[in-house]
Amino acid sequence: MANLKLSHIYKVYDNGHKAVNDFSIDIADREFIVFVGPSGCGKSTTLRMIAGLETITAGDLFIGDTLVNDMEPKDRDIAMVFQSYALYPHMSVYENMAFGLRNRRMPEAEIKERVMKAAKMLDIVDYLDRKPKQMSGGQRQRVALGRALVRDPKVFLLDEPLSNLDAKLRATMRAEITALHKSLNTTFIYVTHDQVEAMTMGTRIVVMKLGYVQQIDTPMNLYNSPYNKFVAGFIGTPQMNFFDVTLKREHDTVTIRFSNGDSTDVPYEAVSKIDSRYLDGEKPVIFGIRPEHIDIDKDGGLKFIVTGVERLGNETIIYGKLGDSLGEFTLKDEGNTIVVKLVDRDDLAVGDVVYAHPKMNKLHFFDKETEITLIHNIPLHNTIEARVSAGALRAIGTEVILPDALSKTLPEGSVELAIPPQAIVKDSDFYLKVARIEKVDGKNLAYLQNGENYLFALVDDCVTEGEDYGFSILYDKMTVKANGKDVALPIEDEVSLNGRFSKKELRENGERVLHFYYNIDKYSIEAEKENGYKINSIDKDHCYDYTYRYVLNRDNIRTVSDGEDGLDVDILEKLDYGSVCYAKAKTEDGQELLIKTDKDFDGTKAKIAFDAKDVSVYSTRIDMMLC
Ligand code: ADP
Numbered sequence: 001m002a003n004l005k006l007s008h009i010y011k012v013y014d015n016g017h018k019a020v021n022d023f024s025i026d027i028a029d030r031e032f033i034v035f036v037g038p039s040g041c042g043k044s045t046t047l048r049m050i051a052g053l054e055t056i057t058a059g060d061l062f063i064g065d066t067l068v069n070d071m072e073p074k075d076r077d078i079a080m081v082f083q084s085y086a087l088y089p090h091m092s093v094y095e096n097m098a099f100g101l102r103n104r105r106m107p108e109a110e111i112k113e114r115v116m117k118a119a120k121m122l123d124i125v126d127y128l129d130r131k132p133k134q135m136s137g138g139q140r141q142r143v144a145l146g147r148a149l150v151r152d153p154k155v156f157l158l159d160e161p162l163s164n165l166d167a168k169l170r171a172t173m174r175a176e177i178t179a180l181h182k183s184l185n186t187t188f189i190y191v192t193h194d195q196v197e198a199m200t201m202g203t204r205i206v207v208m209k210l211g212y213v214q215q216i217d218t219p220m221n222l223y224n225s226p227y228n229k230f231v232a233g234f235i236g237t238p239q240m241n242f243f244d245v246t247l248k249r250e251h252d253t254v255t256i257r258f259s260n261g262d263s264t265d266v267p268y269e270a271v272s273k274i275d276s277r278y279l280d281g282e283k284p285v286i287f288g289i290r291p292e293h294i295d296i297d298k299d300g301g302l303k304f305i306v307t308g309v310e311r312l313g314n315e316t317i318i319y320g321k322l323g324d325s326l327g328e329f330t331l332k333d334e335g336n337t338i339v340v341k342l343v344d345r346d347d348l349a350v351g352d353v354v355y356a357h358p359k360m361n362k363l364h365f366f367d368k369e370t371e372i373t374l375i376h377n378i379p380l381h382n383t384i385e386a387r388v389s390a391g392a393l394r395a396i397g398t399e400v401i402l403p404d405a406l407s408k409t410l411p412e413g414s415v416e417l418a419i420p421p422q423a424i425v426k427d428s429d430f431y432l433k434v435a436r437i438e439k440v441d442g443k444n445l446a447y448l449q450n451g452e453n454y455l456f457a458l459v460d461d462c463v464t465e466g467e468d469y470g471f472s473i474l475y476d477k478m479t480v481k482a483n484g485k486d487v488a489l490p491i492e493d494e495v496s497l498n499g500r501f502s503k504k505e506l507r508e509n510g511e512r513v514l515h516f517y518y519n520i521d522k523y524s525i526e527a528e529k530e531n532g533y534k535i536n537s538i539d540k541d542h543c544y545d546y547t548y549r550y551v552l553n554r555d556n557i558r559t560v561s562d563g564e565d566g567l568d569v570d571i572l573e574k575l576d577y578g579s580v581c582y583a584k585a586k587t588e589d590g591q592e593l594l595i596k597t598d599k600d601f602d603g604t605k606a607k608i609a610f611d612a613k614d615v616s617v618y619s620t621r622i623d624m625m626l627c
Contacts, residue, residue, distance in 0.1 A: 002064045002077070002154035002187055003029045004050070008625045009059035011045050019045040021211045022625060023059070032181050032188045034202035036195055037234070041208040043191040047157050050189065051080050058538055058626050063155065076155075079148035083160040085140045087132040087147075093119075094128040097146045111150075118149040121180065138169045145180070156181075158190045162197065174200055195235050199223070207231050229371035232288050232364055238317060238339045240288045240364065247274070247365070248281030251452060256287055260322055260336060264302045270360045272447075272454055274374045276383045277416075278365070285374065288364035291317065291341035294356045296348070301357040304338050306350050316342045320354075377440045379456045381418040381479075388412055396430045396450055403475055403578035411482045418479040420490075421445070424457035427472035434459075434469050476577040491582065495593050496551045498620065501527075501535055501543050518550055518612060521589045523567035525612045531627040535617060538626055548626075549618040556614040557595055559606050566607035569593075574601070 004027040011020040020042040027033050035043040048054035050061065052073035061068055068076055087096050094115055101111045119125045122142040132140050141161055148156060158177070162170045178201050181188050192198055198205045199219045207214040207222065207230075215227040219235075226232035232240045248255045254271050257263040271279075278285055296318070308319035318340040338356060348354065365374040386395035391407040393400050395417065402410065432448035432455060439445075448455040448469055463469060480488035499520035505512050516532025517524045527535075535543050560566045569585035574597070582594045585606060595608055617626045 003027060005062040007060040009049065009061060010057045010624050011049060012057045019211050023213055025206060025216055027187060030185050030187055032201060032203045034198040034205045035191045035208060036198035036205055037208035039193055042211040043208055044159055047159055047189060047191050051078060051157050052076050058624055077153055078155040078157055079151045079153035080157040081144050081148050081161045083163050085144040087140060087143055089132055092129050092131060093124060093143050096143055097150050100147065100151055114150040118146040122146050137165050138173060141173060155187045160192055207234060227373055229286060229366045236290055238291045238341065240290045241338050243287045245285050245287040246281050247279045247285055249279040254279060258322060262302055262322055266360055266363065270363060273379045274365060275381050276453060278374055284368035286366040286368055288366060289358045291339045293359045293362035294340045296340060297355050297357055299355055301355040303353065303355055306348055306352045306354065309348060309350060311346060314344055316346055318342060318348055378421055378445055381420055382455045384417050386415050386417050388415055398430050400429050404576035406475055406488060410480060410487055416481040419473055420477055421456040421458050423474040423477035424471050425474060428470045429472035431468045431470050434463060434465050434467050437465055474579060476580055491594060493553055494551055495554050495557065496549055497591055497593060498547050499550055501548055518615060520550060520567055521587045527612045534627045547620045549620050551616045551618060552610055552614045554596055557608050557610050560609045562607060566609040569606050569608060571604050571606055
């Protein structure tokens with residue numbers, strides 16, 4: 001039994017190929033985690049790093065509370081099952097299962113007890129004398145499982161264990177491995193490229209693509225709320241339908257317009273979490289709908305012609321093309337094809353012209369460029385129209401004085417504000433009625449009625465539906481656009497400074513002791529020793545020549561008085577955002593950064609300091625966090 005923690009794990013192979021990028025997950029004891037993704041996405045590499053068969057380039061791997069990056073595989077208390085079974089051909093099943101235990105010099109009696117127990121669990125007691133080649137694929141895979149089982153490991157790692165088996169046997173073995181997991185109460189990590197295996201077996205699934213984690217979630221959350229188009233398309237068969245569309249809102253209705261000119265209407269309530277910028281009838285959007293979430297009717301919705309029918313018994317898969325003529329589109333026109341899964345319905349034939357009705361609570365929309373979902377549980381932004389005039393902002397039916405930092409920079413006239421829900425805080429600048437409160441991810445998401453639109457805010461437990469909610473905007477956290485161009489950007493919480501890395505060897509109590517330092521301009525802070533060694537082990541002796549990016553939260557920067565150790569900066573500008581003030585500062589080596597200041601600060605110089613423990617170190621040569 002063990003929990004695992006992977007923290008910012010990277011793998012760069014010796015040929016420079018970056019196979020795994022910034023992989024982080026906390027795996028609880030007894031979870032069944034599945035890594036899934038197309039071939040080459042880095043699943044096996046990650047599993048092999050956990051097993052200790054592959055070195056970890058950067059990041060920390062904990063099994064239980066122990067950092068195991070440099071621990072030998074045999075000491076990690078894990079067992080791995082491979083696709084190829086990896087059985088010894090000249091040994092009997094019994095010998096294969098006993099082999100690892102004998103190497104550990106376990107007494108024969110205990111070996112026998114363990115092998116028999118595992119053989120019973122896996123139903124291979126009758127085969128213990130056979131050689132692997134006298135067994136079927138499924139039986140061999142059971143032996144491979146048995147060999148892992150006898151070791152009673154803390155963690156089971158399984159790398160595509162079923163991919164050599166035929167479809168029927170795979171289904172049986174899936175169920176057996178799931179049952180095994182339940183009875184063993186051990187942590188399982190399972191690699192597969194097969195989404196059905198992932199969905200049926202995992203308590204949580206990690207979807208990967210090209211070395212990057214796309215989403216970590218429960219099977220049902222992946223299915224219902226895919227984070228991006230890739231996850232949406234990867235989970236579910238037949239695949240989700242995708243169409244290039246635009247969305248246009250008219251009061252209570254949003255029209256989804258397809259590239260061939262067809263359209264279908266949905267109630268605004270079904271898509272109210274989509275940022276209003278996407279509802280202008282122009283911005284390209286990808287519309288996704290699963291085949292099983294489409295009804296077919298004789299009129300109404302989206303017209304298409306049936307081009308294929310697959311009858312699978314109780315299910316029928318209908319293939320079609322939007323429009324009503326077979327000649328209108330070629331089969332290559334991906335965005336114009338549609339797949340529908342119908343249950344207990346068998347009245348359609350090739351050539352029929354019918355109408356698709358997407359189920360209103362099952363719609364998915366993605367940004368055309370980033371392919372990220374447009375429907376987040378907690379919306380990323382509220383977009384609202386506003387006007388700037390003589391240093392004041394008119395928005396939400398109220399006029400407020402703009403803080404100095406914005407009144408100086410915002411152009412007069414109409415602007416568009418994009419405000420994250422987190423930047424709407426209880427106060428008294430604006431008032432809106434709470435139309436609804438939804439519990440999301442343990443938070444209270446309030447739908448504030450702003451004319452025909454909602455403004456989303458996160459509110460306390462004591463806020464109730466129907467009340468007038470008073471709030472203000474954290475102006476430093478919003479984006480402002482004028483004529484389509486950004487005229488103010490949110491201020492990030494993180495500050496990033498480039499610098500060097502160095503070491504000093506000092507004599508302490510007669511021993512030579514190494515000390516490592518982060519050096520930014522003339523400011524030098526001592527690195528935590530383990531981090532110093534990490535940087536040194538990743539970049540070897542080049543580390544003293546390379547430039548690193550030091551990143552820290554702005555709240556961890558303090559100003560210090562002249563006599564103290566610190567980084568000297570010139571103050572270029574003061575930025576007063578009302579609730580918070582910043583100063584634009586410049587180091588002597590020319591790097592600019594924003595620091596937080598008091599409202600009454602008016603110096604031209606400052607000295608800042610921070611602690612090494614608050615600093616994350618990034619390589620500047622390859623996009624990688626080192627510690
Ligand atoms: P998956 O298990 O998802 O199919 P892998 O983890 O095996 O993917 O591989 C991820 C990527 O790393 C692939 O592009 C693969 O070609 C590459 N790769 C794997 N092993 C090595 C290696 N020893 N040297 C260089 N590149 C490798």
